[in-house]
Amino acid sequence: MTQNIYDTETFFTAYSRLPRSTEGLDGAPEWPALQALLPDLDGRTVLDLGCGFGWFCRWARHNGAASVLGVDVSDRMLARAKAETDDPAIHYTRADLEHFALSPATFDLAYSSLAFHYIEDLQRLLASVHAALLPGGTLIFSVEHPICTAPTHPEWTIDAGHATWPVNQYLDEGPRTTNWLAPGVIKQHRTIATYVNLLLRTGFTLSHVDEWALSEAQIGAHPEWADERHRPSFLLVRCGR
Amino acid sequence: MTQNIYDTETFFTAYSRLPRSTEGLDGAPEWPALQALLPDLDGRTVLDLGCGFGWFCRWARHNGAASVLGVDVSDRMLARAKAETDDPAIHYTRADLEHFALSPATFDLAYSSLAFHYIEDLQRLLASVHAALLPGGTLIFSVEHPICTAPTHPEWTIDAGHATWPVNQYLDEGPRTTNWLAPGVIKQHRTIATYVNLLLRTGFTLSHVDEWALSEAQIGAHPEWADERHRPSFLLVRCGR
Numbered sequence: 001m002t003q004n005i006y007d008t009e010t011f012f013t014a015y016s017r018l019p020r021s022t023e024g025l026d027g028a029p030e031w032p033a034l035q036a037l038l039p040d041l042d043g044r045t046v047l048d049l050g051c052g053f054g055w056f057c058r059w060a061r062h063n064g065a066a067s068v069l070g071v072d073v074s075d076r077m078l079a080r081a082k083a084e085t086d087d088p089a090i091h092y093t094r095a096d097l098e099h100f101a102l103s104p105a106t107f108d109l110a111y112s113s114l115a116f117h118y119i120e121d122l123q124r125l126l127a128s129v130h131a132a133l134l135p136g137g138t139l140i141f142s143v144e145h146p147i148c149t150a151p152t153h154p155e156w157t158i159d160a161g162h163a164t165w166p167v168n169q170y171l172d173e174g175p176r177t178t179n180w181l182a183p184g185v186i187k188q189h190r191t192i193a194t195y196v197n198l199l200l201r202t203g204f205t206l207s208h209v210d211e212w213a214l215s216e217a218q219i220g221a222h223p224e225w226a227d228e229r230h231r232p233s234f235l236l237v238r239c240g241r
Numbered sequence: 242m243t244q245n246i247y248d249t250e251t252f253f254t255a256y257s258r259l260p261r262s263t264e265g266l267d268g269a270p271e272w273p274a275l276q277a278l279l280p281d282l283d284g285r286t287v288l289d290l291g292c293g294f295g296w297f298c299r300w301a302r303h304n305g306a307a308s309v310l311g312v313d314v315s316d317r318m319l320a321r322a323k324a325e326t327d328d329p330a331i332h333y334t335r336a337d338l339e340h341f342a343l344s345p346a347t348f349d350l351a352y353s354s355l356a357f358h359y360i361e362d363l364q365r366l367l368a369s370v371h372a373a374l375l376p377g378g379t380l381i382f383s384v385e386h387p388i389c390t391a392p393t394h395p396e397w398t399i400d401a402g403h404a405t406w407p408v409n410q411y412l413d414e415g416p417r418t419t420n421w422l423a424p425g426v427i428k429q430h431r432t433i434a435t436y437v438n439l440l441l442r443t444g445f446t447l448s449h450v451d452e453w454a455l456s457e458a459q460i461g462a463h464p465e466w467a468d469e470r471h472r473p474s475f476l477l478v479r480c481g482r
Contacts, residue, residue: 166405
């Protein structure tokens with residue numbers, strides 16, 4: 001089973017204080033870029049893989065989705081998600097995405113924000129998502145960018161007077177243990193090529209890739225984040241069945 | 242016009258001594274990966290953009306291509322390419338790829354090895370290549386990997402005891418001046434997302450991406466290259482019209 005770091009006290013408490021937890025989608029700086037990739041949701045069936053507190057599920061319903069299924073492995077996150085809505089068209093299911101079985105040909109949109117980099121068997125999950133989409137359906141997801149997950153020592157450094165991100169072991173895919181919000185958080189490092197080729201082999205057609213970083217405008221409002229323009233933070237992908 | 246560094250004495254002399262110049266395709270360590278992407282060439286019409294000494298043009302004919310057009314900006318490289326063959330089905334044209342006009346619906350395969358990263362207006366060139374391909378045709382190309390072209394100071398460094406590649410200014414696309422074989426070689430840095438989205442917007446369908454690095458076996462034969470497993474050297478792409 002995938003590590004369920006979200007239900008540990010230290011991680012959950014720290015995660016709950018992040019802007020993306022207290023402010024929702026608008027607290028996530030990559031949200032405008034993800035939102036720009038979304039199709040019209042009016043009357044559509046939506047799946048959210050790694051739904052967390054359910055911000056996107058509620059947003060999708062607010063923007064016309066006919067029904068939304070949110071899936072997450074975290075009891076604590078789902079408990080809060082369920083407490084935040086009484087909308088009968090939003091359903092939450094607790095499941096490990098490594099093994100979760102989806103109904104075939106059910107969804108117009110599968111969405112996943114920063115969850116796939118925890119998955120060990122992404123090939124299995126993508127095949128399941130592909131089958132769960134209706135013909136013409138769309139998968140949109142974000143993951144931590146491989147440039148960020150690769151390093152042995154993922155910390156900004158100074159090289160010849162310039163802030164640099166110390167890339168190494170980029171080609172060595174597999175688990176990376178970091179101390180983000182709590183010690184011992186395990187993420188799966190994959191190259192961009194692996195993400196893209198897994199999608200293509202599964203039968204998806206790629207329609208957009210974004211190597212997302214904070215914009216100049218966002219850094220203007222937070223000069224302390226200036227280094228974040230030097231490497232992409234997230235990889236955003238849109239593809240179709 | 243694109244910088245024509247290949248015709249300067251220092252660069253041409255040094256380039257002519259590289260294994261890929263003296264040994265041809267087998268002297269290029271990425272060739273097996275590129276070759277694996279190629280379609281059956283039997284009876285096909287082939288375009289080689291940035292053909293250099295014509296190694297691939299001759300290989301394509303040797304492997305059944307009906308005709309090959311090699312295009313390069315370098316007089317000196319084309320002079321040698323022409324001297325190496327008397328095959329009437331191989332044609333060489335001197336042209337700047339920034340402005341070269343291709344005949345529409347002419348080629349089954351467009352191939353380009355390590356040339357597109359010199360092109361300023363890649364969108365124009367890709368549109369021209371797309372139009373020059375027959376329906377069902379294929380574009381296969383390699384470029385220096387964006388992780389390699391990004392840095393202010395593109396040299397291996399040591400961080401916390403580990404060999405690392407100092408990535409910065411990854412999002413800042415545009416010219417990079419390096420001293421490779423000769424001082425002042427100008428390459429255009431683009432993100433992977435830009436390469437992919439340019440192709441998709443042009444109308445290509447992506448079918449494979451390779452973030453190529455030396456294999457463990459290649460490094461076994463050359464232990465002095467061990468750092469090269471830490472970051473991809475080249476980006477290889479196959480897409481279809």
